[in-house]
Amino acid sequence: MLEIKNLHASIKGKAILKGLDLVVPAGEVHAIMGPNGSGKSTLSKVLAGDEAYEVTEGQALYKGKDLLTMSPDERAREGVFLAFQYPVEIPGVTNAYFLRTALNAVRRHRGEPELDAFTFLQRVKEAMKLLEMDAEFRNRFVNVGFSGGEKKRNEILQLTLLNPSLAILDEMDSGLDVDALRIASRGVNALRDADHAFLVITHYQRLLDYIVPDHVHILVDGRIVQSGDRSLALDVERAGYVDHQASA
Amino acid sequence: MRVDTWLDERPVLLDERAAVRAAAADKSRARPLPVPRSEHWKYTSTRAIGALGLEIGATAATLTVGAAPQGVTIVRWSEASPAQRAAAGPWFGRLATFDGPEAFVALNTALHDDVVLILVEAGADVADAVRIVHVAGGEDTPRVVFPRVLVLAEAGAKATVIAEWRSARGAPFVTAPVTELVVGDGASLEYVSVVATPASDFHLATVASTVAPGATLQATMLAFGEGLARCDTIVTLAGAGASVRLEGVGAAGASGHIDHHTTIDHAAPDCTSREVFRNIAGDHGTVVFNGRVVVREQAQRSDSDQQNRSLLLSDDATINSKPELEIYADDVKCAHGSAIGALDPEQVWYLRSRGIPDALARQMLVRGFGADVAARVAHPGARALATDALEAWLDQLIAGGAA
Numbered sequence: 001m002l003e004i005k006n007l008h009a010s011i012k013g014k015a016i017l018k019g020l021d022l023v024v025p026a027g028e029v030h031a032i033m034g035p036n037g038s039g040k041s042t043l044s045k046v047l048a049g050d051e052a053y054e055v056t057e058g059q060a061l062y063k064g065k066d067l068l069t070m071s072p073d074e075r076a077r078e079g080v081f082l083a084f085q086y087p088v089e090i091p092g093v094t095n096a097y098f099l100r101t102a103l104n105a106v107r108r109h110r111g112e113p114e115l116d117a118f119t120f121l122q123r124v125k126e127a128m129k130l131l132e133m134d135a136e137f138r139n140r141f142v143n144v145g146f147s148g149g150e151k152k153r154n155e156i157l158q159l160t161l162l163n164p165s166l167a168i169l170d171e172m173d174s175g176l177d178v179d180a181l182r183i184a185s186r187g188v189n190a191l192r193d194a195d196h197a198f199l200v201i202t203h204y205q206r207l208l209d210y211i212v213p214d215h216v217h218i219l220v221d222g223r224i225v226q227s228g229d230r231s232l233a234l235d236v237e238r239a240g241y242v243d244h245q246a247s248a
Numbered sequence: 249m250r251v252d253t254w255l256d257e258r259p260v261l262l263d264e265r266a267a268v269r270a271a272a273a274d275k276s277r278a279r280p281l282p283v284p285r286s287e288h289w290k291y292t293s294t295r296a297i298g299a300l301g302l303e304i305g306a307t308a309a310t311l312t313v314g315a316a317p318q319g320v321t322i323v324r325w326s327e328a329s330p331a332q333r334a335a336a337g338p339w340f341g342r343l344a345t346f347d348g349p350e351a352f353v354a355l356n357t358a359l360h361d362d363v364v365l366i367l368v369e370a371g372a373d374v375a376d377a378v379r380i381v382h383v384a385g386g387e388d389t390p391r392v393v394f395p396r397v398l399v400l401a402e403a404g405a406k407a408t409v410i411a412e413w414r415s416a417r418g419a420p421f422v423t424a425p426v427t428e429l430v431v432g433d434g435a436s437l438e439y440v441s442v443v444a445t446p447a448s449d450f451h452l453a454t455v456a457s458t459v460a461p462g463a464t465l466q467a468t469m470l471a472f473g474e475g476l477a478r479c480d481t482i483v484t485l486a487g488a489g490a491s492v493r494l495e496g497v498g499a500a501g502a503s504g505h506i507d508h509h510t511t512i513d514h515a516a517p518d519c520t521s522r523e524v525f526r527n528i529a530g531d532h533g534t535v536v537f538n539g540r541v542v543v544r545e546q547a548q549r550s551d552s553d554q555q556n557r558s559l560l561l562s563d564d565a566t567i568n569s570k571p572e573l574e575i576y577a578d579d580v581k582c583a584h585g586s587a588i589g590a591l592d593p594e595q596v597w598y599l600r601s602r603g604i605p606d607a608l609a610r611q612m613l614v615r616g617f618g619a620d621v622a623a624r625v626a627h628p629g630a631r632a633l634a635t636d637a638l639e640a641w642l643d644q645l646i647a648g649g650a651a
Contacts, residue, residue, distance in 0.1 A: 092616025
């Protein structure tokens with residue numbers, strides 16, 4: 001699904017990713033853990049196409065295609081989704097209009113017919129029910145006046161509706177209480193199957209109790225320094241990132 | 249403009265309007281157009297109007313008023329009963345004053361041919377909106393018209409008035425309307441104005457209102473186009489506990505010039521004002537917002553908030569935004585904010601990260617920039633009209649290559 005080779009990226013001339021290698025096959029959930037400033041969020045934004053970052057070396061293949069030459073909206077239509085750590089507020093644009101425009105852009109690209117208003121509404125209602133979101137969030141402006149938890153749930157709502165092949169979750173757990181974390185994770189777990197892959201970026205192992213990863217990677221100073229199974233996350237929680245930082 | 253000739257030829261009125269009209273005529277003879285570059289007209293020049301070779305037109309040909317819902321009487325002054333004239337007479341020319349730089353108010357007061365009176369009975373709760381539609385232009389002769397409207401919402405009444413100012417294009421057309429709104433004790437009036445001005449046209453409007461004790465005015469002023477529109481909105485919070493929500497959008501494309509000048513006058517204690525204006529300028533367009541808030545010495549415990557945000561869609565577009573706060577009372581809460589910027593790249597990126605193409609993302613954001621103003625219109629029919637008008641115009645602005 002995703003194959004990253006020797007990826008280097010910088011922002012405003014400052015190198016953040018310094019030769020990152022990673023392979024995420026279809027059907028798997030990979031967690032990326034690392035201390036602050038290690039490049040976790042940079043990785044997620046570079047993969048999604050944030051133009052503030054510059055890729056200076058290396059490549060990223062998504063389903064065998066060169067991901068890095070695609071525009072951000074092309075990547076999304078091809079099935080890459082980034083759940084933002086800090087979702088953006090958009091006054092004046094209702095959530096329903098936003099969701100429908102995005103969904104139809106993706107569907108057109110897949111050669112599927114656009115959803116009529118009724119079918120769309122049914123889908124949104126189902127997804128919102130799963131995420132225990134109040135129906136009134138449909139008619140509110142995108143993320144405006146949402147609490148931290150509501151914003152994160154709104155990200156998972158988009159994930160559920162757009163049904164991407166590769167979902168990147170950037171610190172989904174930050175700002176979420178346990179209940180909200182459980183509900184949001186339920187939305188993610190509902191999509192897990194042989195055709196979907198997930199890249200779960202987190203600072204804390206707590207999230208991984210809810211979204212259980214197949215593999216865990218430790219990112220330090222722009223490189224993956226260690227990979228392992230779930231137990232690696234538990235080790236990190238006990239001992240911290242100190243040893244890894246020393247070895248980097 | 250042949251103002252002297254028009255004044256000489258106009259019919260003599262021997263009714264409640266006579267004295268005000270005479271004063272306005274004197275003023276118009278002395279100085280028919282605004283003083284160029286005066287403070288009040290600093291950003292907007294009306295000099296081009298003088299050279300148009302205008303004929304004066306009759307509002308009977310341009311102004312139509314929809315049916316009166318239950319609780320509302322709509323009547324032209326020329327056909328009003330003595331009782332109706334007696335009710336409206338004391339207000340005529342009292343709100344839209346012309347002792348300062350308001351040249352077009354003076355012209356209108358001196359030269360208007362009739363007045364549409366909209367009288368809302370005390371206590372009436374009117375669900376259907378009263379709709380005024382003015383269609384300028386569509387002629388070979390350059391023309392000026394002076395529509396005049398007076399809305400009188402009696403104590404405890406609740407009503408909505410929609411005024412649409414459209415254009416049929418054609419030869420240059422100047423529309424200089426004056427609207428006076430009287431919101432009686434505890435009454436609640438919603439007023440929605442939609443002005444669309446094509447490149448050949450000029451729209452010079454004044455809406456002046458007074459809000460009595462415990463009464464509420466909600467006014468939404470939308471103005472867009474490629475011509476020149478200057479909209480002066482004046483609200484006097486005249487009675488204790490009165491409140492106003494004044495919102496608007498100014499949007500200019502091509503070489504359009506849209507100017508909103510507002511005054512909210514806190515003249516009584518315990519009044520509240522909320523003001524939100526959005527400016528959007530594309531191409532070579534200019535948008536002006538001048539928001540004056542006055543808090544008089546007696547207006548203790550005033551609570552006022554003014555917010556103005558502006559969106560520049562091209563390097564050649566201009567925005568002038570000027571808050572003016574004059575506070576003479578000491579126990580008040582007055583906030584204001586003003587920001588000018590281009591589309592937020594974070595917002596564009598967020599929409600694109602969901603598969604929405606760049607051009608569509610920008611269109612959504614431009615539409616969204618004014619949408620919350622239209623969304624806050626309370627009357628459902630007026631809200632739909634405001635939303636559709638705004639979307640259609642902003643789409644046109646974007647299609648013009650502005651975004």
